[in-house]
Amino acid sequence: MEYVRLGGTGLKVSRMCLGMMSYGDPKLREWSLDEDAAEPFVRAAAEAGITFYDTADVYSLGRSEEITGRLLSRFFTRREDYVLATKVHGAMGDGPNDRGLSRAHIMDAIDASLRRLGTDHVDLYQIHRFDPQTPVEETMEALHDVVRAGKARYIGASSMYAWQFSKAQYTASTHGWTRFVSMQNHYNLVYREEEREMLPLCQDLGVGVIPWSPLARGLLTGSRGRGGEKRTLRARSDSFGDTLYDDNDFTIVDRVAQVAEKHGVAAAQIALAWLLHQPTVTAPIVGATKLGHIKDAVAAVDVTLSDDELASLEELYQPKPIAGHS
Numbered sequence: 001m002e003y004v005r006l007g008g009t010g011l012k013v014s015r016m017c018l019g020m021m022s023y024g025d026p027k028l029r030e031w032s033l034d035e036d037a038a039e040p041f042v043r044a045a046a047e048a049g050i051t052f053y054d055t056a057d058v059y060s061l062g063r064s065e066e067i068t069g070r071l072l073s074r075f076f077t078r079r080e081d082y083v084l085a086t087k088v089h090g091a092m093g094d095g096p097n098d099r100g101l102s103r104a105h106i107m108d109a110i111d112a113s114l115r116r117l118g119t120d121h122v123d124l125y126q127i128h129r130f131d132p133q134t135p136v137e138e139t140m141e142a143l144h145d146v147v148r149a150g151k152a153r154y155i156g157a158s159s160m161y162a163w164q165f166s167k168a169q170y171t172a173s174t175h176g177w178t179r180f181v182s183m184q185n186h187y188n189l190v191y192r193e194e195e196r197e198m199l200p201l202c203q204d205l206g207v208g209v210i211p212w213s214p215l216a217r218g219l220l221t222g223s224r225g226r227g228g229e230k231r232t233l234r235a236r237s238d239s240f241g242d243t244l245y246d247d248n249d250f251t252i253v254d255r256v257a258q259v260a261e262k263h264g265v266a267a268a269q270i271a272l273a274w275l276l277h278q279p280t281v282t283a284p285i286v287g288a289t290k291l292g293h294i295k296d297a298v299a300a301v302d303v304t305l306s307d308d309e310l311a312s313l314e315e316l317y318q319p320k321p322i323a324g325h326s
Contacts, residue, residue, distance in 0.1 A: 001050060001051075001298065001301060003051070006083075006124075006154070006210075007181045007207045007208030008181065008206030009208075011123065011153070011154065011181075013052040013083050013282065014052045014283060015282075015283050015301050016298060016301065017052040017283040017284065017285045018054070018285075019054050019212070019286060020053060020068045023042075023060075023064055024059055024064040031289065032060060035066075038067055038071060039071060041288045041291065041294060042074075042075055045288070046072075046082075050294075050297075051082045052082070052283055053068060053072060053082060053085065054085040055068045055084075055085070056088075056090065056126075057088060057092055057112065057113050058087070058090030058091070058128065061092065062092070062112070062113075062116050065116035068084070068117060069116060070118065072084065073118060083123045083124065084117065084122050084123050085124035085125075085126060086113050086122050086124075087127065087128040088101070088105070088110065088126070088127060088128060089128035090128055090129075100134055101127055101131035101134045101138075101142075102134050102138060103138050103141070106139070106142040110146050110152065111151075114151060120151070121150055121152060121153060122152050122153070123154060124152070125152035125154070125155050126156040126158055126182070127143070127155075128158050129158060129159060129325065130164045130168075136167055140177050141175070143178060147178045148178075154182070155179075155181065156182035156210075157182070158184040158185065159186050159324045160325055162198045163197075165180070165201065166201060168180065181207060181208060182210055182282070183207050183208070184210045184212055185212070185324075186211070186213055186244075186323065187199075187213075187275070188214050188216045188220065188271065189216070189256065189271055189274055189317075190253070191216065191244065191320060191323065193323075199280045202280050208282035209280045209281050210282055210283050210285055211281060212324075213244075213324075214271065214272055214275050215268055215272070215286070216244070216249070217244065217245075220252075220267060221267050221271070222253075244324065251316045252316050252317065253267075255313055255316055256270050259309055259313060266292075266296045268296040269300040270305070272296070272300035274305060274310065277305055277310060284297075
């Protein structure tokens with residue numbers, strides 16, 4: 001495993017991040033794995049040198065955070081040995097203040113997340129989406145106070161428009177508040193709209209990029225087929241994924257398979273290696289429900305793609321509508 005700085009910070013993270021959304025309550029998401037089933041995956045990740053773990057309060061309504069906290073404490077001797085990230089924004093209850101990025105919700109949410117995670121701080125506290133109903137000054141000051149209180153070491157953001165991210169960073173700078181050090185956005189070989197605005201902005205600001213859905217929710221590895229065919233439990237129950245991709249993407253899926261065959265590796269390794277070749281990308285966030293997913297993610301770090309192969313993977317891309325901001 002390789003380790004790099006997260007954006008312009010001094011914090012070192014593994015080049016692969018294990019996404020913990022897959023571990024939670026099967027009653028809420030049928031493809032979720034409970035704690036016993038999740039244990040081998042976190043063990044394998046830790047043994048492979050993955051030190052970066054990402055979850056969110058809204059995943060299985062907090063159950064993912066509980067599992068994450070217990071399993072990480074089981075496989076790492078010291079809290080300092082892993083980097084823990086979680087998020088705030090999604091609805092955690094039926095009340096009008098149980099969601100969003102108001103000061104009230106952020107302060108309640110960070111304390112609730114820390115209780116579930118069983119720790120006194122998270123390394124990276126991220127806003128899961130932009131909240132147009134809350135003044136950005138209120139959000140950024142609240143996040144700054146979370147950092148000043150020692151409950152988070154750094155703050156990050158997730159999918160939004162570049163102007164929204166820029167506004168938040170400018171607001172923080174103007175007031176001397178903590179700025180975002182990372183952007184967790186929707187980015188993979190079949191969705192590259194982030195290259196237009198967000199990625200150049202992150203590069204200019206020294207912000208680390210940690211893409212979600214780096215394998216297009218399994219599309220790039222064969223979880224879906226043409227004509228709406230769904231080959232896995234996750235694909236069959238992932239209505240959100242249905243809104244992100246379509247049959248036009250399969251020309252790229254086929255090209256990934258061709259390059260993978262040439263290298264003698266799994267398609268997942270090629271798709272992840274392509275991301276790692278992008279200068280703004282720090283660490284893709286990979287989900288794992290089979291142990292082979294962990295092995296492919298780790299192996300991808302050592303895959304080198306030639307300039308011709310990179311061009312071959314990229315040349316078939318067609319522009320798409322913006323997706324993933326809500």
